[in-house]
Structures are given as C-alpha cells and as structure tokens.
Amino acid sequence: MKWLRNMIRLSKNVWANKVMVLLTVSLLGAAFFITAIGNVQPETYEIERFSIAPETIRSPVTIENEEETERKIREVVQSVEDRFNVSNDITDEQTAYIEEVFDAVVTMKQSQRPNDVSRTLDEDTTEPLTSEEQLAQLKQLLRPEITESVNDGVLYELLHTEIETLEEGKELLINSVTEVMEDGVRTENIQEAISEVEQTIQFSSFDAEMKSSLTELSHFVVAENSFFDAEKTSEARKKAASNVDPVVIRAGEVIVRQGQTISNEIYDELALVGALDSRQNKFPVIGLALIIFLVMLIMVYEIGIFEKNKDKDIDRSKLGAIFFIILISLLFMKAGSLYATSVNQLYFAVPVATGALLVKLLLTERLAIVQSMLIAILGSILYNGQIPGSLNVEAGIYFFFSQMAAVIFLGRATDRLAVLKAGIGMSVMNVLAILTFLFLSIEKYSLSDIFMQSGYGVIAAFLSTVLTFGLLPFFETGLGILSDYKLLALAKPNHPLLRKILTEAPGTYHHSIMVANLSETACESIGANGLLARVGAYYHDIGKTVRPQYFIENQMTDNNPHDTIQPRESADIIISHPYDGADILKDHKFPQPIIDIAGQHHGSSLLKYFYFKEQDKNKHTKEEDFRYPGLKPQTKEAAVICICDAVEAAVRSLKEPTEKKIDELVASIVKERLMDGQLNECPLTLKDLDKVHQTICETLKGMFHSRIQYPIKEAK
Known part of the structure; x- marks a missing residue:
C-alpha cells in the first residue's frame, strides 16, 4: 500500500501545483485587465449645451457623422443644375423659316423686274403691281406659320430692300439665331436669347429699317428648343451624391478644446461618439477580456514547458518571481502611459527590458522571450492614447526589440558585468529602433528631436540595467530564487x-x-x-x-x-x-x-x-x-x-x-x-x-x- 500512498501524495501535489499556477496567472490577468480597461473603454462626461468644456475632449472612436454627411449630400444635389436636351431639329426648323422668307423675297425680286411688276389692263395697256399686290403674292409663297406670325410691315420692308442687303441680312440672322439656339433656349431664358440676337443686329451696319425688320423676324424665329431631361438630371444628382466623402470623426480627433463653448454642433458630435453616454459599451471590455485570456493561455503553456524542461513542478518562489516581474513591467508601462502623448513619445524611455533581464537571469531564456512578446502586445494597448479599438503598433514593436536585445546581449551571465554589457547592447538596439520609426515617418524631424528621442532609448536601457541590479537581490533573497550570480x-x-x-x-x-x-x-x-x-x-x-x-x-x-x-x-x-x-x-x-x-x-x-x-x-x-x-x-x-x-x-x-x-x-x-x-x-x-x-x-x-x-x- 506504500506505493498507493505515494501516488495519492504525488497526485495531490500535482493538483495543488496546477491550482497555484492557475491562481498566479489569473491574478496577472486581473492586473492586466485593471490597468488596460481605461484604454479600451471611452470616458464619458456630463456636459450641458452652451457650457464651457472642462478639458480637451477627443473622439474615442472612428465613426461617420451621418447627419452631416446627409446635409452635404443635400447641398451638393441641390447645387446640381437641371439637365436639358437641346433639339437641333427645332433649330434647323427655325433657321429654315428665315431662309424661306428671304429666298421668297429674293425670288420675287429676281422674277419681277421693275418693268415686269405690272398687270395687263387690255391688249395694249399694262399697269405695275401695287405694294399690296406684291405683298399678297409674297404671302402666297410663304407658309401660313410665317404669314401668321410675321408682321406685314416686315415683309413689305424686305420687298423694298436690295438683294445684296437681303443676302447679308439673311446670313447675319441665321448665324446669330443658330449660335443662340445651339446653347439651348428655354422658356425662362427665351427673352435673353432674343435680346442677344437683337444686340447682334443692332451692332450691324444695316440701316434702321433693315435692323427693325431683322429684329421683328428674330422674335419669330427664336423659339424654345431646350427641354428638361428628368433622367439625365437624376443621374447627375446621383453621381454628385456618390462623390461626396462621408463626414468621419477620426479616433483621437479633437472635438472640443478646454475652455471652448459647447455649441449645438459640438454637443451633437460628443453625443455621436458616445462621450455623453453614461452607459458603457460592453464590446471593448469583451475584446480586452479575450486578448487577456489568450495571453493567459500562452503563459500557462509556457510555465508547463518550463516545468517540463526542469523536470519538476514549478515551486512557489519561481511562480512568485514570474508574478512580480510581469507586474513590475506592467506598472512601468502604465506609469509611462499616463504622461506619454503622440508628441513626446515617452514610451521610448520606459525600462520595460527590466523584466526580460530578470526572467532570463532567474528562470530561462525561452520564458524571457515569450514574456517579451506578451508584454509588447500589452504595451501596444496601454499606449493607444486611450482610443478604444486602436493599438500603438510602434510602441509594441519598440518594446519587443528592446526586450529581445536584453535577452540576446545578456548571453550567459558569468558575472554582473554581463548586465552592463547587455545595457550597452540595449542602448544600441533602442536607438536603432527609434531611428527606424523616425525615418519611416513622413514627418520631418529636426536634429534636436532625433537626439532627444534617441536619448529616451539610452535612458530606457540605463534604467533597465540599474533596476535589474536593484531588484535582483530582492528575488534572490526574498523569494529564494537561485540565480547564476x-x-x-x-x-x-x-x-x-x-x-x-x-x-x-x-x-x-x-x-x-x-x-x-x-x-x-x-x-x-x-x-x-x-x-x-x-x-x-x-x-x-x-x-x-x-x-x-x-x-x-x-x-x-x-x-x-x-x-x-x-x-x-x-x-x-x-x-x-x-x-x-x-x-x-x-x-x-x-x-x-x-x-x-x-x-x-x-x-x-x-x-x-x-x-x-x-x-x-x-x-x-x-x-x-x-x-x-x-x-x-x-x-x-x-x-x-x-x-x-x-x-x-x-x-x-x-x-x-x-x-x-x-x-x-x-x-x-x-x-x-x-x-x-x-x-x-x-x-x-x-x-x-x-x-x-x-x-x-x-x-x-x-x-x-x-x-x-x-x-x-x-x-x-
């Protein structure tokens, strides 16, 4: 029965150890959640219309302002002019009337010379045609539409005008009418079109009687030839509406600055982005919980690998070391995030590599590498500028490279100088990473900015080295961790x-x-x-x-x-x-x-x-x-x-x-x-x-x- 008692004792130890691992990881997950909840959950304000903004408020989300977009679309659609179809057939028909009038007059004048314009009284006596008879004869040659619309006085004047003058007047009138009607004549602008033709006639070299006749004819021939096209108008309006870019409020965009009056428009934007809604959105919280759950799974798996490589269950001291090291790294990042902005980029100075150095010195290199990746992921959340749904990829990449430099350059710790050598390597890696971000950016940086931000990387490496020296005795003595040192x-x-x-x-x-x-x-x-x-x-x-x-x-x-x-x-x-x-x-x-x-x-x-x-x-x-x-x-x-x-x-x-x-x-x-x-x-x-x-x-x-x-x- 001794073997049975040993098996029971071993089983109890295994389950107790698993519970201890799960408890440690769960506490770390809770710490992650508490520190990051403010970065995924937008802050709300109690603000009244026309009050003064107590602080600068930025949009926590990227969202379309649908009302403003609709307003812009309406303005654009209303600004689209109606589309009209110009009928060239009407233009040709009206100019044909001009040709018919002048051709008929010229034909009469050519066929009836002055000695021929007479009528026979008897076999030996003839009498010239009177003006009324000539006018009547001319009317017989013209269409009813012309004779009904054109004043007899105009025809009479044309009958008494020289053929050369008639040809010139015909050409002038046709050209001016065609030019006006090609652009389209609508009901509302027909008088404007007639006035344009009249103006052309008035600037001609004809005498007053000819100008008057041509003007009267223009009133007849200038007609509506442009008609509203509903289909083309609708297509034009749709095209204009589709070209309107949506009005989007970007995450991080300033909605109102401190001391500014809250107008109706600003108030509506605050309400739209949820800055006035006291009800918290649950989805960002769920998303944060899911990513923390994934991180916890990886941690549990890696602790299992650590146990397997060490061929024994992990003890409380090592679990305590993992807990405190990750917690310290988390606190460093959270403290830095309270002061970091998109301008100062203080996360370059965060000594996040301290955790990687301590884990490699006290535990294993593999665990240090995995922890570096997890801390980098969490850092991208903590430095997102408190903009839910966004990640600061630059901060995450920088944290990863900084920690990996600590792991790589530490090598095998044979004495405490190894940490100093690792600090120098971290400084170089940090500066290179910062310069990479600066050169990839489309913004222009001055030499002083480059030196300042590079200095942040050196400071981070220096602080990581000093903190490692300071914290190592605590873990060695307080937790009983046996390091190579x-x-x-x-x-x-x-x-x-x-x-x-x-x-x-x-x-x-x-x-x-x-x-x-x-x-x-x-x-x-x-x-x-x-x-x-x-x-x-x-x-x-x-x-x-x-x-x-x-x-x-x-x-x-x-x-x-x-x-x-x-x-x-x-x-x-x-x-x-x-x-x-x-x-x-x-x-x-x-x-x-x-x-x-x-x-x-x-x-x-x-x-x-x-x-x-x-x-x-x-x-x-x-x-x-x-x-x-x-x-x-x-x-x-x-x-x-x-x-x-x-x-x-x-x-x-x-x-x-x-x-x-x-x-x-x-x-x-x-x-x-x-x-x-x-x-x-x-x-x-x-x-x-x-x-x-x-x-x-x-x-x-x-x-x-x-x-x-x-x-x-x-x-x-």
Whole structure:
C-alpha cells in the first residue's frame, strides 16, 4: 500500500501545483485587465449645451457623422443644375423659316423686274403691281406659320430692300439665331436669347429699317428648343451624391478644446461618439477580456514547458518571481502611459527590458522571450492614447526589440558585468529602433528631436540595467530564487563555509573539489545546470566539519576513531553528516537547491562497511538501521552528485586506476545506485545515465592520465 500512498501524495501535489499556477496567472490577468480597461473603454462626461468644456475632449472612436454627411449630400444635389436636351431639329426648323422668307423675297425680286411688276389692263395697256399686290403674292409663297406670325410691315420692308442687303441680312440672322439656339433656349431664358440676337443686329451696319425688320423676324424665329431631361438630371444628382466623402470623426480627433463653448454642433458630435453616454459599451471590455485570456493561455503553456524542461513542478518562489516581474513591467508601462502623448513619445524611455533581464537571469531564456512578446502586445494597448479599438503598433514593436536585445546581449551571465554589457547592447538596439520609426515617418524631424528621442532609448536601457541590479537581490533573497550570480558568489574560494571546510576538513575539501569537477561536466552533458552541480558539490559534505576526524579522508594518522567504538555508533556518525550539513546551510541562509543537494546526496543508501561489520557480530542486524533515512535525490543535479560522490571516493582507493578499471568501477556504481532504487525519484533517464557514465570516465581518465617516470639519480 506504500506505493498507493505515494501516488495519492504525488497526485495531490500535482493538483495543488496546477491550482497555484492557475491562481498566479489569473491574478496577472486581473492586473492586466485593471490597468488596460481605461484604454479600451471611452470616458464619458456630463456636459450641458452652451457650457464651457472642462478639458480637451477627443473622439474615442472612428465613426461617420451621418447627419452631416446627409446635409452635404443635400447641398451638393441641390447645387446640381437641371439637365436639358437641346433639339437641333427645332433649330434647323427655325433657321429654315428665315431662309424661306428671304429666298421668297429674293425670288420675287429676281422674277419681277421693275418693268415686269405690272398687270395687263387690255391688249395694249399694262399697269405695275401695287405694294399690296406684291405683298399678297409674297404671302402666297410663304407658309401660313410665317404669314401668321410675321408682321406685314416686315415683309413689305424686305420687298423694298436690295438683294445684296437681303443676302447679308439673311446670313447675319441665321448665324446669330443658330449660335443662340445651339446653347439651348428655354422658356425662362427665351427673352435673353432674343435680346442677344437683337444686340447682334443692332451692332450691324444695316440701316434702321433693315435692323427693325431683322429684329421683328428674330422674335419669330427664336423659339424654345431646350427641354428638361428628368433622367439625365437624376443621374447627375446621383453621381454628385456618390462623390461626396462621408463626414468621419477620426479616433483621437479633437472635438472640443478646454475652455471652448459647447455649441449645438459640438454637443451633437460628443453625443455621436458616445462621450455623453453614461452607459458603457460592453464590446471593448469583451475584446480586452479575450486578448487577456489568450495571453493567459500562452503563459500557462509556457510555465508547463518550463516545468517540463526542469523536470519538476514549478515551486512557489519561481511562480512568485514570474508574478512580480510581469507586474513590475506592467506598472512601468502604465506609469509611462499616463504622461506619454503622440508628441513626446515617452514610451521610448520606459525600462520595460527590466523584466526580460530578470526572467532570463532567474528562470530561462525561452520564458524571457515569450514574456517579451506578451508584454509588447500589452504595451501596444496601454499606449493607444486611450482610443478604444486602436493599438500603438510602434510602441509594441519598440518594446519587443528592446526586450529581445536584453535577452540576446545578456548571453550567459558569468558575472554582473554581463548586465552592463547587455545595457550597452540595449542602448544600441533602442536607438536603432527609434531611428527606424523616425525615418519611416513622413514627418520631418529636426536634429534636436532625433537626439532627444534617441536619448529616451539610452535612458530606457540605463534604467533597465540599474533596476535589474536593484531588484535582483530582492528575488534572490526574498523569494529564494537561485540565480547564476548567486551561485558564482557561493563558489568563491574565500566564502566562509568553504574556508571552514578547507581548514577543518582539508581532505573533505579536496574530495568536494573533485566531485564538483565531475558533477559539472556530467550535468552539462545531459542538459542539467552544471554551475548548480558544481556549487552543490562544494558544500555537499559540509556536515563532515562537525566531526571531521571520523571521515577517512581527513585522517592524517593511522589512528582511526571508529576502531574504538561500535559499528552502530560509527554508522550513526556517518549517517548524520548529510543532515548536519543541511542544517548548517539552513543556518547560513543558503538557497534551498544547495540544501537539498547536501541532504539528498546519499539518498537512502546502505553503509555496507559498518553493516557487514555489525552483521559479523549480530546475525539479526537490520539493514534499515544502516541506511541513510533519505530523501532520495529529487533532481538531476542531486542524482549526478550522488553518483560522482561515490565514484570519486572509490577511484581514490584504486592503486592503479587504468581506463578499464575506471570504466568498470563507474559502471558498477551507476548500476548499484540504480538497482538500489536511489535514482527512482529523480528525472534521470537511462540515456542520461549512459551519458553521465561516459562523461565521468572521460573526466577521470584526464585526471589519472599516465605520467612519465623520471629516473632517480643515485647519490654517490
């Protein structure tokens, strides 16, 4: 039933861990929502007509002012003139009347010479035709429409005019009438057309009688020939209406400035964009919730990848680090958004790369990259100028490049100078990104503007570096996060505990150094944390300083104190050293992974020497009394140190450590630890164990390589 209890305990731990992850991500989602809600939900105002605007109000949305658009369309349609069809047939018909009158008169004058214009009284007597008779004869030649409309006096005058004058008058009248009627004569402008013809006649060189006749004829021939075309007019109006651009109020457009009077037009625009509506629009809130939900899904997935890569459940300290780092980045961006405008672009100075630096230093590079993308997305919302429905893509891209520069230029942190180098790289990347935005813009920037905005990028990099230095101790100490910087500090030879081992247990110190070398190379071969393994190996036997003389590597003489005590008592002393070491490390506030390595590096293995020694005396000796109480190694690093600790001690006992002997020894120790169940609770695979075996052998072969035997010169 023990295995069942272990399974239940493991299941409880897994579910508790998942709940903790979901709770952390949910709290971050709530923080995102609270900080960004003002950027997607438009602010409303209580303003009366003809009051004074308390502040400058911008449109929160892009919307068409349909009423204003309709008004413009009506104005344009009304300004479209009616379309008319000009009838050329009427023009030809009217000019034909002119030709008929003049041709008839000329024909009469040519066929009836002065001596022919007479009538026969008898066979020998003739009498000339009177004017009335000539007029009557002329009327017989003309159409009724002409004779009914044209005054007889006009015809009479034409009958008494010279043919040459008639031809000239005919040409003048036809040309002027045609010119006027080609443009179209409507009912409302017929008098204007007649006046135009009359004016042309009056400026001619004819005598008064001829001008009067031509004028009278113009009254007859100038007629309406342009008629309203409803279809063309309708098409023209539709075309004009379609060319009217909609009146659109753009998001961010100033509707009223502070101190300006709220006119009816301004009030209507405020109402249109929803600035006066106390009812909140739910759709932007839903959209924000959806994007935050997507961000939360990605975060949960990445935390799962982080756990998988680390081969263990994420602990509270790391979740706390993720929570506080993202929250700090969010607060930095929100604080900057309160002062940033489209003019000053203060988001260039926001130290958003601080989060990326901290995540890479304390957790993993992959998590830092993913966080950089998510923070960039949220930054594009926070810097949208509080215009719902819009994103500041420029700010998002800048934040992404700035954070990626932090991740890339930080590289592998071997000391704190790495952060300073990353700060220089971030400065260059920030300035390049800013210059890119400036050069892509169609606006013209002065040299001072370029330097000022580039300076913002340098400031952001500087602040990110300083804040990283300032916040890193908080996460290392307050949350117990073990960073490479912390490990490097613990690995310094002048550390008090390392000096304690060196002075009080020098053999143990040398043993720890050898185990550290083996463990680091072995861990790196399987993708584990080699630096953690090295530092853990330095301190794994710190418990031996409690009673150093009871451990063989510290015995400088042949006097072994175990020879004077019982095997059971000796076993108790030996078995206590991992836990004494864990207590010492706890007292000195060491990181938990180092404490765990010290307490787990022997697991629940058996002290064979003293067990068999006691068994020789007492056949009923229990094996459990000579086993370490555990825990067994829980991590790859602790398991590798468990193997390397045994290997190093065993190899030192070899008189002639050949390659074959070393290989067989390492294989036997690995097999023994595996068969004894000491590696059951760690994430090492058989493939990992094979790599560890090969790496340890290669390292030991380098340590115990063959040396040239120099000849010794005998003294004479």
